[in-house]
Amino acid sequence: MPKPRMRSPVRLVRSLSLIFKNLQERSAQLWSSNRSRLARNWVVNRLKQADSRIREVRLARPGVFGTIVFGIIPVAIVVAILISGSAAMLWTAYHANREDIVPVATFVGAAVVAYAALRQAATARQRAATATNRHLAQTKADRQRRIVESFSKAVEQLGSDKLEVRVGGIFALERLSNESPNDYWTVMELLAGFVRDRMKYTAITDRLRRRAESLWKQSGRPEGRSEEFWLRAVRLEGLERTPTDVAAILTVIRRRSQRNRQREVDHGWRLDLSGTYLREAFLINIDLRKADLRDVHFEKATLSGAHLERARLRRAHLEGARLGGARLKRAELVDAHLEKAKLRGAHLERARLGRACLKGADLRNAHLEGADLQWAEGIRDDQILLAFGDGKTKLPERITRPNHWPTT
Numbered sequence: 001m002p003k004p005r006m007r008s009p010v011r012l013v014r015s016l017s018l019i020f021k022n023l024q025e026r027s028a029q030l031w032s033s034n035r036s037r038l039a040r041n042w043v044v045n046r047l048k049q050a051d052s053r054i055r056e057v058r059l060a061r062p063g064v065f066g067t068i069v070f071g072i073i074p075v076a077i078v079v080a081i082l083i084s085g086s087a088a089m090l091w092t093a094y095h096a097n098r099e100d101i102v103p104v105a106t107f108v109g110a111a112v113v114a115y116a117a118l119r120q121a122a123t124a125r126q127r128a129a130t131a132t133n134r135h136l137a138q139t140k141a142d143r144q145r146r147i148v149e150s151f152s153k154a155v156e157q158l159g160s161d162k163l164e165v166r167v168g169g170i171f172a173l174e175r176l177s178n179e180s181p182n183d184y185w186t187v188m189e190l191l192a193g194f195v196r197d198r199m200k201y202t203a204i205t206d207r208l209r210r211r212a213e214s215l216w217k218q219s220g221r222p223e224g225r226s227e228e229f230w231l232r233a234v235r236l237e238g239l240e241r242t243p244t245d246v247a248a249i250l251t252v253i254r255r256r257s258q259r260n261r262q263r264e265v266d267h268g269w270r271l272d273l274s275g276t277y278l279r280e281a282f283l284i285n286i287d288l289r290k291a292d293l294r295d296v297h298f299e300k301a302t303l304s305g306a307h308l309e310r311a312r313l314r315r316a317h318l319e320g321a322r323l324g325g326a327r328l329k330r331a332e333l334v335d336a337h338l339e340k341a342k343l344r345g346a347h348l349e350r351a352r353l354g355r356a357c358l359k360g361a362d363l364r365n366a367h368l369e370g371a372d373l374q375w376a377e378g379i380r381d382d383q384i385l386l387a388f389g390d391g392k393t394k395l396p397e398r399i400t401r402p403n404h405w406p407t408t
Contacts, residue, residue: 147180158194166245174252177260184260185269191249192271199246201277201297208233242281250278254286261287274312339378363387373399 150172157169170191177187211233216226234240242250253271263269271291279297285305292312300320309329319339326346333353340360350370359378364386373379374394381400389395391407 147176147183150176151183155190158190163244167248170245170248170252178257181263184263185267188253188256188269188271191252192273195246195249195273195278196276198243199276199278201275201295204237204239204277208237208239211236239277239279242278246278247282250281250283250286253288254283256287261289265289358383368393 154169154172154176157165157172160166160169173187173191177184208230212226212229215229215232216222219225219229241247264271271288273288273296274292274294275296277297278301279299281298281301283298283301283303283306285307286303287307288311289307290310290312291308293308293316294312294314295316296313297317298321299317300322301318302322303318303326304322304324306323306326308331309327311328311331313328313331313333313336315335315337316333317337318341319337320341321338322342323346324342324344326343328351329347329349331348331351333348333351333356336353336356338356338358338361340362341358342362343366344362344364345366347367348371349367351368351372353371353373354375355377356373357377358373361379361383363383366387368384368387368389370390370392372394374396376396379396379399384395384399385402389402389405391405393401393405395401
C-alpha cells in the first residue's frame with residue numbers, strides 16, 4: 001500500500017494564510033454591509049437604553065437595585081458552574097449535603113430580603129424627611145412673608161386719617177404680636193410711640209390754650225372766666241375722655257399675656273409712656289412694672305389694682321386718680337402729684353415719695369412699710385394714722401408716728 005503523500009510545511013503555511021485572508025475579507029464585507037450596520041446600531045441602542053434604565057432604578061429604588069445586584073451574584077455563579085460542565089457534580093453535592101445547604105441557603109435568602117426591606121425603608125424615611133423639611137421650610141417662608149405683609153399693612157393703617165382704619169391697624173398689630181414672638185416688642189414699642197406722639201402733653205396743652213384763647217376773644221374777652229373757656233376747649237377738642245384709638249392701644253397693653261409680660265421682665269424691656277396726657281384713662285389691673293411714666297398725666301385715671309412696681313413716676317400727675325390696691329413697691333414718686341388720690345389698700349412699700357404732694361389723699365389701709373415720706377408735702381397725722389407702716393417708714397418731722405406701727 002502506497003504511503004500517503006505529505007504536504008511540505010511551506011505549502012501548509014501558504015494554505016492557512018490564504019484561508020485567514022479569505023476570512024478577513026469576508027468579515028470586513030459583512031461588517032461594512034447595511035444589514036450588519038443596522039444590527040450593530042440596534043444592539044448599541046438597546047445597551048444604552050438598558051444602561052439608562054439601570055441608572056433610573058439605582059437612583060429611584062436603591063434598595064431594589066441592591067437586592068437585584070446581590071441576587072444576580074449567586075445566579076451568575078450557578079450559571080458559570082453549569083456552563084463549565086459541573087452541573088452533575090453540583091447536583092450530586094447538593095443531594096449529599098442537602099440538610100446542611102438548605103438552612104444556609106434559607107438564611108442567605110432571608111438576609112437578602114431583609115437587607116432589601118431595610119434599604120427600602122431607609123430610602124422611604126429619607127424621602128419623607130426630605131419632603132417634610134422642604135414643606136416646613138416653605139411653610140416658614142410663607143409665614144414670614146405673610147407676617148411682613150401684615151405688619152406693613154397694619155403700620156400703614158395706623159397712619160390713616162380715618163379712626164376706624166387706625167383702630168383696625170391697632171388690633172391687627174396686637175394679633176401679629178401674639179402670632180410672632182420675635183415681633184412682639186417691636187409692636188409694643190410702635191404702639192407706645194403712637195401714644196406718645198398722639199397724646200404728647202405739651203402739644204395738647206398748646207392746642208387747648210389756643211382754642212381757649214379763641215373762645216375767650218369770641219366772647220368779648222370777659223374777666224374771670226378762664227376756667228370756663230378751658231373746659232369748653234377740652235370738650236371741643238374731644239379730650240374729655242381718652243380718644244378711641246389711644247384707648248384701643250391702652251387696651252392692648254392692658255391685656256398682654258402673662259408670658260409676654262414675663263419676657264419683658266426677663267429682657268429688661270421698659271414701656272415708655274412718658275410725657276403723655278392720659279386723663280381719665282381706664283387702666284384697671286394694667287401691668288406697667290418698671291415703665292417710664294415720668295411727667296405722665298393720669299388725673300382721675302382708673303388704676304385700681306395696677307402693677308406699678310419700680311415704675312418711674314417722677315413728676316407724674318395723679319390728682320384724683322383711683323389707685324386702690326395698686327402695687328407701687330419701690331416706685332419712684334419724687335415730685336409726684338397725688339392730691340386727693342384714692343390710695344386705699346395701695347402697696348407703697350419702699351416707695352420714694354420725696355416732695356410728693358399727698359394733700360387730701362386717701363391712705364386708708366395703704367402699706368407704707370419702708371416708704372420714704374420724709375419730704376412729702378400736704379400730709380397730715382390723720383392720714384398716716386389710717387395707714388400701715390413700720391420702723392423703716394420715713395415721715396416728716398411734723399408727723400407723729402402712730403403707736404400701733406411696729407418698730408421693726
